[in-house]
Amino acid sequence: MNRVLKIFFLLPLLLSPASAPASPTMEWLADHDLELHGFLDVRTGARLQDDPYEKDFSLAETRLQLDLDGDAARAIFKIKADLVGDAVAEDLSAELREANLLFLPLDFMDVKIGRQPLTWGTGDLLFINDLFPKDWESFFIGRDNEYLKAPSDALKASLFFEPANIDLVYVPIFNNSTYIDGSRLSYWNPLLARVAGRDFVFADQERNRFPEDSEFALRLYRNFRGIETAFYGYSGFWKTPEGLDPATMTLTYPRLAVWGVSARGPVWQGIANIEAGYYDSREDRDGDDPFVRNSEWRLLTGYEREVATDFTAAIQYYLELMQDYDAYHRTAGPFAKDEFRHVFTLRLTRLLLNQNLQLSLFSYYSPSDDDGHLRPNIHYKITDQWAVEGGGNIFFGSADHTFFGQFENNTNLYVGVRRTF
Amino acid sequence: MKKYILALGLLLFCGVLAWPPAGAAEIPDVEEIVDRANRVAYYAGEDFRASVRMVISDAQGRTRERQLIMLRRDVNDGGEQQFYLYFEKPADVRKMVFMVHKFLDRDDDRWLYLPALDLVKRIAGSDKRTSFVGSHFVYEDVSGRGIAEDNHELVEVTDSHFILKNTPKDPDNVEFSSYTMWIDRENFMPVKAEYYDKQDRKYRLMEALEVRSIQGHPTVVKSRASDLAGGGETVTEFNDIRYDLGLADSIFTERYLRRPPREVR
Numbered sequence: 113m114n115r116v117l118k119i120f121f122l123l124p125l126l127l128s129p130a131s132a133p134a135s136p137t138m139e140w141l142a143d144h145d146l147e148l149h150g151f152l153d154v155r156t157g158a159r160l161q162d163d164p165y166e167k168d169f170s171l172a173e174t175r176l177q178l179d180l181d182g183d184a185a186r187a188i189f190k191i192k193a194d195l196v197g198d199a200v201a202e203d204l205s206a207e208l209r210e211a212n213l214l215f216l217p218l219d220f221m222d223v224k225i226g227r228q229p230l231t232w233g234t235g236d237l238l239f240i241n242d243l244f245p246k247d248w249e250s251f252f253i254g255r256d257n258e259y260l261k262a263p264s265d266a267l268k269a270s271l272f273f274e275p276a277n278i279d280l281v282y283v284p285i286f287n288n289s290t291y292i293d294g295s296r297l298s299y300w301n302p303l304l305a306r307v308a309g310r311d312f313v314f315a316d317q318e319r320n321r322f323p324e325d326s327e328f329a330l331r332l333y334r335n336f337r338g339i340e341t342a343f344y345g346y347s348g349f350w351k352t353p354e355g356l357d358p359a360t361m362t363l364t365y366p367r368l369a370v371w372g373v374s375a376r377g378p379v380w381q382g383i384a385n386i387e388a389g390y391y392d393s394r395e396d397r398d399g400d401d402p403f404v405r406n407s408e409w410r411l412l413t414g415y416e417r418e419v420a421t422d423f424t425a426a427i428q429y430y431l432e433l434m435q436d437y438d439a440y441h442r443t444a445g446p447f448a449k450d451e452f453r454h455v456f457t458l459r460l461t462r463l464l465l466n467q468n469l470q471l472s473l474f475s476y477y478s479p480s481d482d483d484g485h486l487r488p489n490i491h492y493k494i495t496d497q498w499a500v501e502g503g504g505n506i507f508f509g510s511a512d513h514t515f516f517g518q519f520e521n522n523t524n525l526y527v528g529v530r531r532t533f
Numbered sequence: 534m535k536k537y538i539l540a541l542g543l544l545l546f547c548g549v550l551a552w553p554p555a556g557a558a559e560i561p562d563v564e565e566i567v568d569r570a571n572r573v574a575y576y577a578g579e580d581f582r583a584s585v586r587m588v589i590s591d592a593q594g595r596t597r598e599r600q601l602i603m604l605r606r607d608v609n610d611g612g613e614q615q616f617y618l619y620f621e622k623p624a625d626v627r628k629m630v631f632m633v634h635k636f637l638d639r640d641d642d643r644w645l646y647l648p649a650l651d652l653v654k655r656i657a658g659s660d661k662r663t664s665f666v667g668s669h670f671v672y673e674d675v676s677g678r679g680i681a682e683d684n685h686e687l688v689e690v691t692d693s694h695f696i697l698k699n700t701p702k703d704p705d706n707v708e709f710s711s712y713t714m715w716i717d718r719e720n721f722m723p724v725k726a727e728y729y730d731k732q733d734r735k736y737r738l739m740e741a742l743e744v745r746s747i748q749g750h751p752t753v754v755k756s757r758a759s760d761l762a763g764g765g766e767t768v769t770e771f772n773d774i775r776y777d778l779g780l781a782d783s784i785f786t787e788r789y790l791r792r793p794p795r796e797v798r
Contacts, residue, residue, distance in 0.1 A: 496623035
């Protein structure tokens with residue numbers, strides 16, 4: 113039991129006064145057009161099976177989020193930061209989730225500058241044209257959904273015109289996604305040709321040069337009588353390290369450009385969506401470099417419908433089609449991926465007890481990889497301030513090297529409690 | 534004698550003409566009552582803004598609170614409308630936005646914006662009889678039930694109210710078999726509705742607890758929906774009400790989902 117662990121257990125006690133901030137503070141803030149909110153969240157999760165390379169606990173943390181907003185006539189600012197006591201990583205840290213300024217220089221233009229979450233596209237937990245950073249580790253261990261989105265350090269300019277609206281995002285220095293590196297979750301390691309974990313934490317070559325490592329993203333969109341259509345463009349890098357430097361045995365973020373389209377609208381008392389994109393892997397355009405991921409086409413289509421009162425069901429189909437598969441296959445070795453990766457998802461959401469109890473299940477299943485991932489969750493709002501939740505991250509697959517199959521030993525259950533203020 | 538009979542006949546005739554007593558001749562046709570009530574309750578002014586506070590009590594008396602800013606704009610009177618709801622309380626839904634484009638001839642378009650994810654989500658919302666934000670009000674109570682969805686019957690006229698029985702044309706689509714509605718004769722504001730379930734038991738009650746005239750429009754500033762079967766009720770209060778602010782069409786678009794307009798800030 114080291115000091116960090118003690119802090120973790122003491123944190124809720126130390127911070128409980130903060131969950132009910134003194135009213136003079138709130139009054140002072142209100143007088144200055146400021147608002148302070150946040151939550152205290154304690155959650156823990158454990159593996160359901162032994163993992164020779166990882167700890168039994170996949171999650172054990174206390175998190176205090178403080179969210180400060182300020183509003184002036186032509187500008188809004190926001191600072192949102194988490195203080196985290198993490199007993200699995202054995203560290204105490206501060207994470208700046210948001211620090212941004214929104215201003216309105218022109219009637220047809222909004223600009224947001226700073227650290228901010230960014231999302232677009234039509235997929236539900238499947239992403240084609242949303243090339244903003246994700247945190248896959250948080251997603252797989254049972255942190256709140258909010259943490260799947262990693263923030264971007266970006267300048268976003270939105271322009272609103274009659275024929276179409278335009279979003280332009282400039283990220284001066286590349287923001288990668290948090291990938292599964294082995295430190296907390298075990299994964300398929302192609303060098304060892306087996307599942308690895310803390311015995312082989314895969315390091316990456318950070319992209320941090322300016323301006324060479326800048327990213328640009330663009331969206332043009334328009335609503336045609338309830339049907340939302342969009343065109344997307346991206347120039348930057350694979351968000352997860354899809355390259356390997358054989359000399360140093362470190363992961364790299366090769367150059368990537370993406371072009372895509374989407375449409376979403378009402379169909380037969382539900383919502384249907386379709387999205388496609390071309391991933392141009394610019395450092396391996398012929399597909400013959402075994403150390404860089406090939407170019408690919410991606411497609412997804414989905415349909416969501418309320419099947420009964422407070423009960424919705426949604427299905428999606430998703431496809432990744434690798435280009436230059438023959439060139440890839442020649443050098444890929446025994447654990448080669450398929451040319452086509454098919455994935456189906458199903459989401460079921462049931463609300464009960466005046467919508468205070470939510471039962472949900474999200475599931476991925478890939479018939480081509482013969483693997484999948486189930487995400488059951490129960491969330492109950494005890495009061496307007498207190499909520500509890502529990503859930504699981506279940507991975508299965510017939511092979512160790514497939515996308516979800518590699519995570520089998522990480523199958524976990526988690527519980528959490530949160531007080532918002 | 535003949536004269537007397539004639540006079541009596543004339544008297545009777547006039548009496549028939551004069552019956553029912555004075556004033557009743559002004560009773561409009563039932564469809565007109567429904568149409569006027571719909572306009573008074575849901576289409577007053579060109580647009581509307583209010584701060585809405587809901588207190589939801591369950592059967593055990595535990596309460597929850599919702600607070601939001603509501604903007605409404607009529608695209609055409611009695612027809613298409615746009616709604617923008619900006620949540621302030623409770624803290625876990627703060628700054629979420631729910632937007633509706635209401636149509637009469639097709640399902641409404643609904644969006645939800647989740648600020649922590651910067652996510653604009655399209656909501657599949659064909660069922661308008663679903664609870665609104667966990668309260669005892671349903672979506673239709675907020676945005677209005679299409680008047681063409683029911684058959685209307687004027688069952689009673691009292692000194693102060695028209696009493697209408699409304700029977701759904703498509704009973705499989707709703708949880709009630711009929712509802713009876715009290716409409717104020719003076720200003721055509723619906724002030725009470727009792728809902729009957731498929732076994733014809735009264736199970737739900739909606740009441741206007743306070744009606745005030747604001748900018749010349751009769752306005753429900755406090756209302757209650759009660760669950761007579763399971764217990765529990767929701768009381769809604771409307772504050773800081775304003776009509777005819779000149780809300781722009783553009784407020785009800787994705788732009789203002791992602792960043793709230795000054796009208797709600």
